[in-house]
Amino acid sequence: MLEARSIDFAWSASGPKVLDDVSLTAAPGEVLGIRGPSGTGKTTLARILGGFLRPIRGEVRLDGAPLPATGVSPVQVLFQHAETAVNPRWKVGRILAEGWRPDDATLQRFGIEPDWHGRYPHELSGGELQRVAIVRALGPATRVLIADEMTAMHDAISQARLWHAMLEVIRARKLAIIAISHDAALLHAIDARIMTLNKGCLK
Numbered sequence: 289m290l291e292a293r294s295i296d297f298a299w300s301a302s303g304p305k306v307l308d309d310v311s312l313t314a315a316p317g318e319v320l321g322i323r324g325p326s327g328t329g330k331t332t333l334a335r336i337l338g339g340f341l342r343p344i345r346g347e348v349r350l351d352g353a354p355l356p357a358t359g360v361s362p363v364q365v366l367f368q369h370a371e372t373a374v375n376p377r378w379k380v381g382r383i384l385a386e387g388w389r390p391d392d393a394t395l396q397r398f399g400i401e402p403d404w405h406g407r408y409p410h411e412l413s414g415g416e417l418q419r420v421a422i423v424r425a426l427g428p429a430t431r432v433l434i435a436d437e438m439t440a441m442h443d444a445i446s447q448a449r450l451w452h453a454m455l456e457v458i459r460a461r462k463l464a465i466i467a468i469s470h471d472a473a474l475l476h477a478i479d480a481r482i483m484t485l486n487k488g489c490l491k
């Protein structure tokens with residue numbers, strides 16, 4: 289169970305709070321959807337849940353313990369622009385193997401072509417690179433996935449295919465997923481329990 293307790297966040301000591309007393313839980317196998325207007329702190333919350341940013345108050349716990357400070361994190365964050373999350377100087381094969389050795393079934397499920405392994409990230413499309421980032425995030429230590437506008441740049445058919453593959457993995461492995469999206473129809477389609485972040489408050 290991932291739990292965020294009473295999270296406050298501001299970008300500077302004198303600045304306004306971006307997140308104000310935000311609490312949530314995501315249980316194994318659960319699909320939690322977070323929506324909200326632009327600029328209300330959804331990506332900031334994703335970064336805090338993934339351990340990339342420290343809140344000014346509150347805490348994030350996995351099964352009652354703080355997230356590990358080193359090693360491959362059990363909470364993996366997938367951002368909208370996968371190119372910001374990979375080393376541009378590494379070939380795809382090395383990127384995929386960063387946290388684990390993906391099995392053939394997973395590579396096939398997400399349509400990773402064998403010849404991509406020898407290419408650099410800029411030699412894939414944005415959607416293809418996103419699939420590489422997804423597979424990289426699905427290592428055996430992963431317990432929670434945070435998908436921040438993960439399929440926003442995909443067309444409707446590839447978005448549906450990708451979510452279908454993702455939900456199969458989540459159900460089979462009882463992972464929790466937090467799907468952050470502007471797209472209410474998408475959150476309904478993946479049968480998410482939906483919370484709304486507005487003016488720093490999550491309800």
Ligand SMILES: Nc1ncnc2c1ncn2[C@@H]1O[C@H](COP(=O)(O)OP(=O)(O)OP(=O)(O)O)[C@@H](O)[C@H]1O
Nearest residue numbers: 299306324325326327328329330331332333470485
């Ligand atoms: N590095 C930063 N330094 C200062 N302010 C920032 C920084 N990153 C984001 N912000 C501000 O924090 C607030 C929340 O941004 P965030 O990206 O979390 O919103 P969001 O809900 O994800 O928006 P969107 O739906 O448009 O992606 C915004 O006012 C933004 O300008």
